[in-house]
Amino acid sequence: MSATVLHRPGDSPVHRLPPEVKVVGAFAAVLCVVATPREAFWAFGLHLVVLLAVWAVVRVPLGWYARRALIEVPFVLLAFVLPFTGGAPRTDVLGVSVSVDGALAGWNILAKGTLGVLVSLTLAATTHPRDLVVGLQRLRAPRLLTTIASLMLRYAEVIAAEARRMRTARVCRGHDPRFLWQAAATARGIGVLFLRSYERGERVHLAMLARGWTGAMPVPPSPGAGPWRWLAGVTPALVTALVCGTALWTT
Amino acid sequence: MDDVTAALLVKDLEFSYPDGHRALAGVDLRVEPGERVAVLGPNGAGKTTLVLHLNGVLTGTRGQVEVAGVPVRKRTLKEIRRRVGVVFQDPDDQLFMPTVAEDVAFGPRNFGVPEADVPARVREALSAVGMEAHADRSPMHLSGGQRRRVALATVLACDPDILVLDEPSSNLEPLARRELAELLLGLGRTMLMVSHDLPYALQLCPRSVLIDRGVVVADRPTRDLLADRDLLAAHRLELPWGFRLD
Incomplete structure (x- = not known):
């Protein structure tokens, strides 16, 4: 399975967990972090220990997370x-x-914020974007959202490639925007790209209709994660919940 | 002829776009089972509009379309779309799933093929176009010729009675063009091919229909039609430089 900016292919037990388990685990862990009282400094230390334990299983270099956490x-x-x-x-x-x-x-x-970003990066690193959508489908997320996410995954690259080609074509005709007031051609390019993408959306829709599209993306069957894999997957989130609960109790 | 059910029957089909442009002005066409027919015509002649009527994506303001005797109606749409497989001009419009295999499985799943049979359908369709080794790749990372073949596989997986191809040779390098032609000839299916590529039409389709301004202006053996230089010139078509059939 190919790497993306946020996904790092691997064969760790976390990588192998069904995506729906990881989505639930990550979501619950972030909720518990957010619910932890800010005065309970020790609790955040424990949250970090749980995360480090997961990272030890995932075997992704710390630098990989650090570079991507710069978004924060x-x-x-x-x-x-x-x-x-x-x-x-x-x-x-x-x-x-x-x-x-x-x-x-x-x-x-x-x-x-930092713990939330790091948990999200761990989910992204161990789950291919396509599997994330499958996980959301299995969790019965609104179909419209999963359809949009799935189409976005596919067409983001197509549109980015189109934008690159348009930019190259502009540069080949001597375009060299260095100042804001010279950016008109770039802005028009973005406008044209929007229109082209819109038209492409209509053509994609026609092509989908031609293959029997009825408004819902067919979901590939899943054997189900099973209770043990669920338990293994959400254990870090359960520990986080325990820490959060204790912090709420004692603060 | 009429005692055999036609694979495709178009009767007096008319269609106008909401802006008033009359794209089809009474098209009549009959395609027999197993026939390969080229639909030729200049830009804006109504070729693609006609294609979109064959599977009910557009509905004519007058006239009728029948596929293997089944009229295109709202209640028959699903059946019609399974029977008529349309391969669109730009494979990027057709291939929208994250992997080749998922894209090929999209049609069969929509048409209610039992889940247990879907992997076999996908394998067969990909093997028919020689792309089984690329099942788990993203369509984005394939070459133009490979994408075209996968687009064809997505339709073959639905096991259509009639294959409709919109400009199948556009943007293909000569080798990919030839490989696709050999592949299409080997399928042995009823085929309707919309094209500007006149030599390709001659290679693939024994019969051609010339459409201009929304009507069929000629319906002849492809070789005869392409040899009629005056007819082609009158409808803004011509053979590429160096070709002569008369």
Whole structure:
């Protein structure tokens, strides 16, 4: 199965789990992280330990996650600004006045955001995008959504390739936009690409109708994950839930 | 002739687009089982519009289409679409699933083929076009010729009575073009081929129908039709440079 930007093919037990189990596990784990009270610092440490345990099974290099987690940077910046912009009460840290509420809010965003992104990256790394859609179908997600996701997976590459060809054609005719006011041709190109994609959508729909499309994507049969694989798949999420519950109880 | 049920019967078919453009102005066409017929005509003649009527994607404002005696009606649409397999001009319009095998399975699953039989259907269809080794690849990563063959497989998997091909040779390199021709000739199915590629029509179809301005203007053996240079010229068609049949 081919690699994508977010998927890293492998043969670990996590890779082999049915996608619907992984979707449920990841979703539940993120919910528990979000529900953990921000003051329970130890709980976030335990969440991270659970994640590291999963990574040890997955055997994907840490650098792989780190590079992709950079998407979180804008939120991290916001998290670092909050302690300085928050209101009273304030306290001194290394001689700098910081807001207690702001610092906690920043920590909240940083901890929950980072753990959420890392859990999502783990799901993406171990599950091919196509299997993610299959997993959502098996979980009876709205058919319209899974159909759109499945078509998007297929056509994103086609449209990106078309955009590249159009750009090459512009560059071959001497187009070299360096400043914002020279971007008109690029903007028109995007407009044309939108129209072409729209027209392609209509042609794809016709071709689907011609093969008996009735509005629902046929779902390939699945043997069912079985109770043991479900249990194995959601165990990390259960531990996270336990940690979250204890934190809620004690804070 | 009429005592044998035609594979395809089009009677006085008319169609106008919502903008008022009259694309079909009374088309009559009869195709016998096992025949291979080329539909020729200039751009905008109504060829693709006619194709979309054959499986009920468009419905004429007048006239009738019958496939193996079954009239195209709302209640017969599913049956009609199984019987008429349309291979569209651009394989990227046809191949929309993440893998080749899933795309080939799409039609049979829609037409209610039992799930246990679907893998065999997929295997047979891919083997018929020589693409079984690529079943798990993304259509995006195939060459133009391979995509065309997979597009054909997606339709063959539905086991259609009549195969309709819209410009099958467009954008193909000479070798892929020849391979596709050999493949199509080996299928032994009733075939309707819409094309601008006149030598390809001659190679594949013993009979040709010339359509212009929404009506059939000639219906003859392909060789005779292509030898009539005046007729071709009157309808903005011509053989490629260096070809002569008269």
